Amino acid sequence: MNKRHFSEKFYEKYGNRNDRPVLFFSPGRVNLIGEHTDYNGGYVLPCALNYGTYLLLRKTSEKLLRFSTLNFNEDAETVINGLFRKKDKSWINYPLGVMNEFIKRGTDISGLDLLYYGDVPNAAGLSSSASIEMVTAVALNELFSTGFTTLEMVKMCQKAENEFVGMNCGIMDQFAVGFGKKDHAIFLNCDSLDYENVPVILEDCSLIITNTNKKRGLTDSKYNERRSECEKAVELLQSYRTVKNLSELNTTDLPYLHKYISDPVVLKRAKHVISENGRVQEAVKVLKENNLTRFGELMNLSHDSLRDDYEVTGPELDTLVYEGRKLPGVIGTRMTGAGFGGCTVSIVKTGDTRNFMAKLARVYTEITGLIPDFYKPAIGNGARKLSF
DSSP: OOHHHHHHHHHHHHOOTTSOOEEEEEEEEEESSOOSOGGGTOEEOEEEEEEEEEEEEEEESSSEEEEEESSSSOOEEEEOSSSOOOOTTOTTHHHHHHHHHHHHTTOOOOEEEEEEEEOSOTTSSSOHHHHHHHHHHHHHHHHTTOOOOHHHHHHHHHHIIIIIIOOOOOSHHHHHHHHOOTTEEEEEETTTOOEEEEEOOOTTEEEEEEEOOOOOTTHHHHHHHHHHHHHHHHHHHTTTOOOSSGGGSOGGGGGGHHHHOOOHHHHHHHHHHHHHHHHHHHHHHHHHTTOHHHHHHHHHHHHHHHHHTSOOOOHHHHHHHHHHTTSTTEEEEEEESSSSSSEEEEEEEGGGHHHHHHHHHHHHHHHHSOOOEEEOOOBOOOSEEEOO
16 A cells, blocks of 8 residues: 555545644454354354555544545545544545444544545455444544543444444454454454464465455355354253363364254254354464465365255365365465355465466356455554554
């Protein structure tokens, strides 16, 4: 992102070159392994990316918020007069929801000019929404000297998305965006919020994210359906053991599940969550041992479980994964995010990345008719203020 170009766009939009705005950045995230475990109180292993959301903003003397973005033509204004109300399906609901959380905690928000720019693709499963929320929170925290900790802001952003935007997400996205550390993944217990930074040493390998570019119309309804199925599993397991979520069980419990869960669909959902938790724990162990080969195998097993037991992949993601596994230099590849479209994440030998992208793009388009996008991100730091 060209900072000078960004600031010029800000002045073109809002004028007054004598009053400089302040620049903030918040990353997107990719989950390396541990899918659909977060809302089951389980383990995840995400990392922050060097793609994300940039925000330029400054205080004004008006009781008015003015929003703009370089990503599409949808400017908005809203008067500051108590708590804000949701604006239909507008993108400004993400920052407005965060501002409400600050206001509820006593922050007196004054007028602001805000200009956003994001290089995280929307609806791709890389947490563009959490990135917008956290960049807004970090900026408000700085400008209004509120003194909230990163964890407090993470929880506020999750609450904004749950209650204001209306998406019942777990805490993983905001946590990864807030606590990201360069060249590290975050081993997070989504129940206790205990976490550990785990080094990701890629050496002669690279991360590649591939966007299916499939519109994900079913994601919200299927997401809620899976949550309900997991809650049903917990209910049925009470006669086996008193548990509040599936992640309190471990892989040694798998052989006994069928005795208590007669519904074959609910059984498969529980099997995925419990086995995926085990894979995350092993993944952390092998990363610490610098064993990328086994880590890649665990990525592959994760996708297989998401396809067969959790049933959230679909033909586009499966094509990328199973055709990708046939190509030279591929250590591991899996879907990442909610599923039914979105992205895959792959670890590929750096010398094979160009061939991987070219051949996978060709076969993917032949099979699906869609054209994928590829990203080669670095693992970066969390949300923060930037200097000009």
